[in-house]
Amino acid sequence: MTVLLRLARRLPLWPVLGSCLSGVLRHALGVLIVGLAMHAVLSAAAGSGGGALPVLGVLLGLSVLRGAARYLEQYLGHQVAFSALARLRLDYYESLIPQAPAVVAAQRSGDQLEAATRDIDRIETFYAHTLAPVVSAVAVLAGTATAVLLLGSGPAALLVALLLGAQLLLVPAIGARLLLAAAGKQGAVRARASALVADAVAARDDIVLAGAPDRIQAQVAALDEEVAAVERRGARIQALRRGLTRALLLTGVLLPVVWPGGLSLDQQTGLLVAGLFFAAHLPVAAVDGSLTALAAAQAAAARYLERCDAPPAVPALLAPQPAPQPVRGSTPRLPEGPLDVALEGVRFGYPGQPGARPVLDGLSFWLPAGARAALTGGTGSGKSTVAALLTRTYDPEAGQVRIGGADLRGIPPEQVRAQVVLVEQNPHIFAASLLDNARLGSDAGEEEVAETLRALGLDALVDRGLGTRIGGQRQPVSGGQAQRIGLARALLKRPPVLILDEATSQLDAATQDRVMDVIESRLPETTIVHILHRTELLQRCTHHIALE
Incomplete structure (x- = not known):
């Protein structure tokens, strides 16, 4: 996370905050809409509900407000995305200037292309599409647990908090280090593949005349297999995470329904808690996918900063100025x-x-x-x-x-x-x-x-x-x-x-x-x-x- 926080200083802060707050509002309204709808249905079933039109009017108003929050979240998120792409690519090219032309000999063009395109795309995804979902999930978890507590059941509130907390913290922690290492290796292999393809395209005539296309294709296929092997390991971890996510969802939905007494709930409130948990679980579970992209973003940010922070091949000034040398302004010249x-x-x-x-x-x-x-x-x-x-x-x-x-x-x-x-x-x-x-x-x-x-x-x-x-x-x-x-x-x-x-x-x-x-x-x-x-x-x- 340190490398991503370092890069965050280069980006505008207010669109990030605005996107996070809009995301919190959107998900909170989603939980509220489900809760109100279920409460209305349960009240009507019990014969204690009022008219349907007022409830429908409130739900319609909340839905419109949720749509506006969604629009604002996406608008600000894309503003962050485009700002990040522009700023990071500009900074990358500016960092190459003091390293040039020596950097051309030190790095293959495919490596530089990978850093300037895919690595920056992965970093941008974190700021535009990962940070806001994580903040929203934390807010929804806290808000839902508080709402259940206000319904009069401490055990049910504790259950909701534990299950959502496990989804938010435990599930993403499974295989996190392996995914981070895999993302780093995958990025390195992709950079090698990009460099190989770039070199092969530049030398295509020589490769064909030498009768070596099959050899180059075999090298590309070998690199593709390396990437696939890394992706398979990551897919196994993802399968385990998704299975645990479904288990937590079923537990949170079924337990208040089949055993309301054990949670100090009546049957009607148990159904309401189950609905609230289901609505809150969706944004919390989405964090797992976002944090999967986090591993790739961290590895990409580390490679990006390694290139940007590389010292110039020659420092601007190393020796004192000779006495006869003329100086114009403050810039030494020949x-x-x-x-x-x-x-x-x-x-x-x-x-x-x-x-x-x-x-x-x-x-x-x-x-x-x-x-x-x-x-x-x-x-x-x-x-x-x-x-x-x-x-x-x-x-x-x-x-x-x-x-x-x-x-x-x-x-x-x-x-x-x-x-x-x-x-x-x-x-x-x-x-x-x-x-x-x-x-x-x-x-x-x-x-x-x-x-x-x-x-x-x-x-x-x-x-x-x-x-x-x-x-x-x-x-x-x-x-x-x-x-x-x-x-x-x-x-x-x-x-x-x-x-x-x-x-x-x-x-x-x-x-x-x-x-x-x-x-x-x-x-x-x-x-x-x-x-x-x-x-x-x-x-x-x-x-x-x-x-x-």
């Missing part, structure tokens, strides 16, 4: 103008790999402002790791990464990435317009965007119109076109430091030369770091850093 790049005794190993050999150990180099550098090395030598350190995706374990003389640990990550731009081998193309894709991260005008795209040889795309939607499954672009759109983004930002991680690998030699001529002519003072496997671009570089 110096203006051309910037040099330096790594000094850098050691780094990826988080989550304790005991593994560092990817970089003692790496040092210096590039003057405006340099054209090639960073080469075999697979796993740490080339992309250098790019991650220069963009402050990670901080080094030892040593310093300096740009323009400033230790990057003293600069907020968003400020580093505003001036150090990385273009990767496979830039993401959004299912959006060509214009929006090209000027991602910049505020360039349409004419500048069109001219830049044409300079990079994307005339065919520009001729179709900057508003043309590209990306996604319906309007895919080629690998070479995607790379040039990624390079256009960098050119429009005009960064002082540009890192090209195999950013022209899908271009032919002539197109690559044309693109590099454009980049070098438009960014003459930019420090450019080429991460290379091929050697064609070495001749364009003034510095060469070879990693082993």
Whole structure:
């Protein structure tokens, strides 16, 4: 419950309270309607009742009032639900920002999708559809026991209180820990299944070409069987609970009828108590189903908070500001103008790999402002790791990464990435317009965007119109076109430091030369770091850093 109470602080309080109070009123009116109706019938049977019309009028008025309470309960409950969905999803995405982009490497996309959708849906169910029924059940239990006591029978009131209390407290306690553990395991397995399916859909062409669909289907089936096994264990507990619920209901209804004298009741009052118990039992018994969802909500909330509370891959500030660094307002920034790049005794190993050999150990180099550098090395030598350190995706374990003389640990990550731009081998193309894709991260005008795209040889795309939607499954672009759109983004930002991680690998030699001529002519003072496997671009570089 602790995790759910922590999350409750993020939600509006008054709709929750209003929903609970409306639920209490609705169920109390339900018990009252049954009690009045039975009293009228029993009185008429005994020949002591009055006219039927006044009773029908009262029952009709109470029914209308109960309907209004039901409407208000549902209205406020859904207001809580929608507020919870919006607030929790927004908080989740905001929590990912300081963890990005490292979080993408640390977690599979299916895991993140599970947290952003199903986990939040399960949490929302607790606040919108679990809390109010529990509060209503407690109120109905107390009210019904008090009403029976007022009828003049202490033993009957005690019986009602004990039976309803057992339904409210004892039945949900049966297997509660097992259900909570099962909900946690079920959520974890579903997350693995979502991740597997997401990966399989993304790699569907490769899977089919490799003849591996049956293997993937078998893996999904195995995960489904794990979920089914957990659900079967939960179903056994639920069957036991429902059996006990029926036994309590029969006891509470039959005992006042068949043995009224033992409860200090006459026959007529015994029937009335039986009716009141039946009416009160319905909302109390419904709590069992609500509390079943509670186990899933607790497990989902724990996973949600684990992701939201995860520390950022790099803290905003770790080192004091160097003396020459200019500061605008209160936000530290890199110096203006051309910037040099330096790594000094850098050691780094990826988080989550304790005991593994560092990817970089003692790496040092210096590039003057405006340099054209090639960073080469075999697979796993740490080339992309250098790019991650220069963009402050990670901080080094030892040593310093300096740009323009400033230790990057003293600069907020968003400020580093505003001036150090990385273009990767496979830039993401959004299912959006060509214009929006090209000027991602910049505020360039349409004419500048069109001219830049044409300079990079994307005339065919520009001729179709900057508003043309590209990306996604319906309007895919080629690998070479995607790379040039990624390079256009960098050119429009005009960064002082540009890192090209195999950013022209899908271009032919002539197109690559044309693109590099454009980049070098438009960014003459930019420090450019080429991460290379091929050697064609070495001749364009003034510095060469070879990693082993």
